[in-house]
Amino acid sequence: MKKLKVFSGCTEYGSEVQAFKDRDHDVTLLGMCGDVDITMDIRDFHTTEHYDFMTFHPPCTEFSKANWRAGKCKDRTPDMSIVEACFRIVREAKPTFWMIENPQGCLRYFIGRPQYCIKYGDYGHYCQKPTDLWGVLPWFASYQKNNVPLGVHNKTAYSDGPRAADKRAMIPYGLSMVLCKAIEDSQQLEG
Numbered sequence: 115m116k117k118l119k120v121f122s123g124c125t126e127y128g129s130e131v132q133a134f135k136d137r138d139h140d141v142t143l144l145g146m147c148g149d150v151d152i153t154m155d156i157r158d159f160h161t162t163e164h165y166d167f168m169t170f171h172p173p174c175t176e177f178s179k180a181n182w183r184a185g186k187c188k189d190r191t192p193d194m195s196i197v198e199a200c201f202r203i204v205r206e207a208k209p210t211f212w213m214i215e216n217p218q219g220c221l222r223y224f225i226g227r228p229q230y231c232i233k234y235g236d237y238g239h240y241c242q243k244p245t246d247l248w249g250v251l252p253w254f255a256s257y258q259k260n261n262v263p264l265g266v267h268n269k270t271a272y273s274d275g276p277r278a279a280d281k282r283a284m285i286p287y288g289l290s291m292v293l294c295k296a297i298e299d300s301q302q303l304e305g
């Protein structure tokens with residue numbers, strides 16, 4: 115199997131690409147803290163290296179509907195510089211597949227509707243967590259049944275899940291796995 119070259123920007127734990135690591139692909143993590151390969155502000159990062167998959171996880175605080183103090187989407191003036199940097203990196207690096215992820219909230223009001231609306235609960239998260247994905251991805255939904263431990267998806271938010279904000283931002287392993295398998299298969303087809 116071809117070794118995939120994978121990049122994750124705005125991360126700390128690299129949860130979104132854990133399955134890629136476990137399946138021995140070549141993974142680079144960029145973030146401001148944590149056990150990452152490149153510690154830097156993504157707004158200063160440039161690359162023209164080719165990646166099979168680039169994924170970005172900009173902080174959601176300013177876009178979150180849970181942040182009711184920030185008001186309605188139309189009344190917000192969030193700092194878009196990190197999200198803009200993610201789009202710029204995609205333009206510069208031209209990856210085969212890419213994704214920008216954010217909890218369903220106000221980001222779609224500023225950058226348009228996402229290509230995918232999913233629920234993390236369907237991928238093994240401890241609560242439903244509706245999430246938007248923008249980008250170019252191979253069809254991954256059909257991989258779900260075989261790879262995700264079902265039966266943990268309908269628990270009430272926070273009933274037994276972690277409350278710490280940084281841990282809440284972790285992506286369920288099931289999503290990482292279905293993305294990994296879908297990208298592996300699409301690359302295989304290309305030969």
Ligand SMILES: C[S@@+](CC[C@H](N)C(=O)[O-])C[C@H]1O[C@@H](n2cnc3c(N)ncnc32)[C@H](O)[C@@H]1O
Nearest residue numbers: 124125126127128129145146155156171173283
């Ligand atoms: C929503 S969390 C994503 C967490 C990720 N899913 C994980 O498994 O660690 C956003 C991450 O972006 C990082 N971050 C915030 N501002 C950044 C910046 N300007 N450049 C790079 N990373 C940044 C934060 O430290 C945080 O780890």
